[in-house]
């Protein structure tokens with residue numbers, strides 16, 4: 066009787082062992098995929114279109130002139146196109162690419178929005194003293210073109226503590242570029258027909274920062 070008992074339980078136990086092994090193998094497989102996705106990406110420039118890819122939560126400002134989420138994409142795509150044509154490698158990121166990018170320069174494109182129109186204008190966000198040089202250079206450049214007001218650097222928490230800083234490791238700078246206020250009629254009317262030129266200006270700036278030649282300073286009409 067004793068012997069028969071042990072014989073009966075054996076196949077069940079080996080089934081259990083096989084099942085557990087399978088679970089472990091599947092688990093390891095997913096762990097490996099996860100590890101791979103955590104591997105940092107590398108390029109010269111990182112360009113993020115603010116809010117891109119989101120369907121709820123922080124989907125960006127909206128006014129009768131347009132949606133920020135659409136505008137950031139136009140600017141980021143044009144900047145990326147021009148930079149790649151000039152031989153500059155670009156990581157083109159949406160709002161939530163939760164993967165570290167190692168680059169020289171990281172730029173996140175945004176447009177500001179306010180309940181009370183025309184409270185703000187263009188501004189820059191950054192979180193490290195080493196970003197200041199590039200921030201100053203961008204202001205100097207964009208000031209020649211953007212005919213409206215500027216806010217102080219990091220004037221809002223969203224600029225100073227931008228959630229995406231943790232995903233970019235830079236040797237030059239990581240900046241949030243607020244290109245103007247989409248809810249301010251005079252600013253929005255100026256920006257709307259110039260989104261591609263704004264992309265070209267971002268490309269010109271980025272190329273200069275990474276030492277690439279062949280990207281022209283665009284002419285604004």
Ligand SMILES: [Zn+2]
Nearest residue numbers: 115125175176
């Ligand atoms: Zn935004």
